[in-house]
Amino acid sequence: MKSDIKLDVYLVTDRELSRGRSIDEIVTAAVKGGATIVQLREKFASTRDFIQTAERLKMILKPYNVPLIINDRVDVALAVDADGVHIGQDDMPYDIARRLLGPHKIIGLSVESIRDARDAEALDVDYLGVSPIYFTPTKTDLKRQLGLAGLHKIRSFSRHRLVAIGGLNVSNAAEAIQSGADGVAVVSAICSADNPQAAASELATIVKKIKQVMP
C-alpha cells in the first residue's frame, strides 16, 4: 500500500474520446496542467500495443513524478513495472492481484454500490474508485447511479481514500470533493477538451481550493 499518492486529478485515458489526438499528447498536456495520477485504459489494443503505449507513458510521466496505473491488466503492469493497476469488479480478484504485484504497488478498486464498498473494507486497496457519480457515455455497463449521496454514504464508513468517477468535469468537481472524494477521475473532461492542459489545470485548481476550505 502507498499512502502518499496524490489523487486530486486522476486522468483515465480513452483513445476514442481523444478527438484524433494521441494518448501521449493528451497525457503530456494533462500532467503539464496538473493531473496527479494517470490510468492507461485500453479496451481494444493488442497486448503488445498496450505494453508499448505503457512504456511510452512511463517515460512521459517520470519527470513529473506522476504514477502510471494500468487498467485491469496485471500482465501489462508487470511487463513495464508500472506503479500499479486499477481493477474493476469483473477484473482479477484483489487478493490475486496483490499477490502478483507485491505489497508496494498501487492497487485501486472500482466500487459501484454501497455493498461493493463494504466488501472493500476487508481489502488493503490503495483507493476506491466510486462510480458512477453521474451517468456518462464512457461506461455503458453500469446499472445504477451512486450519485453524491452514495459517495457521501461510502465516505461515512470507508477506511479507504476515494476517487469519484463518472460524468465529472469543472462544473461538478467541487461538489464531489465536498461529498468526500479525495480526488476526481475524469475521462472526457480532459481527453475531449479543446485544451486538455487548461482543463487539467482548471480541475486541479478547483480540487485544491475546495480541499483548503474543508474541515
Place this chain on the structure above:
Amino acid sequence: MKSDIKLDVYLVTDRELSRGRSIDEIVTAAVKGGATIVQLREKFASTRDFIQTAERLKMILKPYNVPLIINDRVDVALAVDADGVHIGQDDMPYDIARRLLGPHKIIGLSVESIRDARDAEALDVDYLGVSPIYFTPTKTDLKRQLGLAGLHKIRSFSRHRLVAIGGLNVSNAAEAIQSGADGVAVVSAICSADNPQAAASELATIVKKIKQVMP
C-alpha cells in the same frame, strides 16, 4: 523450457464454435479422447471469467496430466499457476513473458511466416505454432497461407518443436505430421464435432500412426 510435453493433439478452445456446449464439456471430452495439451483462448471474456474458467479447466486436466496453456494472458496464467502461455506476434514479447513466468513454464509462440520462424531461433520457446497451414474461419487476421511447404521449410532449419495449426482435421492431420509437425492444433475439428471425444480419439490415432512409420 520443458522438453517432455506431448504436442500430438493440441486443443485450442473456442466458445463460439462449441455449438452451445460449455468449454468444460468440450475439454473433458477431448482429453478423454486423447488430446495431449489444451490451450484456453478467450477473446471476449472479462479477466475474472477468464480466471474462473482457467481454474475449472486446471481441475479437469489434472487427473489426465494434460498441461493447461493460456492464450496471450500472462496475468491469467500467473493467477491460476497454469502450465504455460501461448503468445502470438501481437502479444507480449517473448523475453518479457519468460521473465514474468520463470524458466519452468511452457511458452509457445505463433509464427506466421518463414521470417517469424527464423527470428524464433534466438528464443528458448518450448514450441512454435506454425500457421496457417490451411485457411480457416477461426482466424481472420492472417495474411498468407504458409501451407505444408512452409511447414516443411521451417522444419528444415528450426531447432524448435512444431505444432501445425489452421484448418486441420482428420482428413489432413497425417500430411501435417509427415511435413514435419510434432503435433496438430485444432479448434473446430474438436469444438464443433458432433462427438468431440471421438474426434480427439481419431486425431490421436492418426498422429500416433504416422509418427510410428516416420524415420
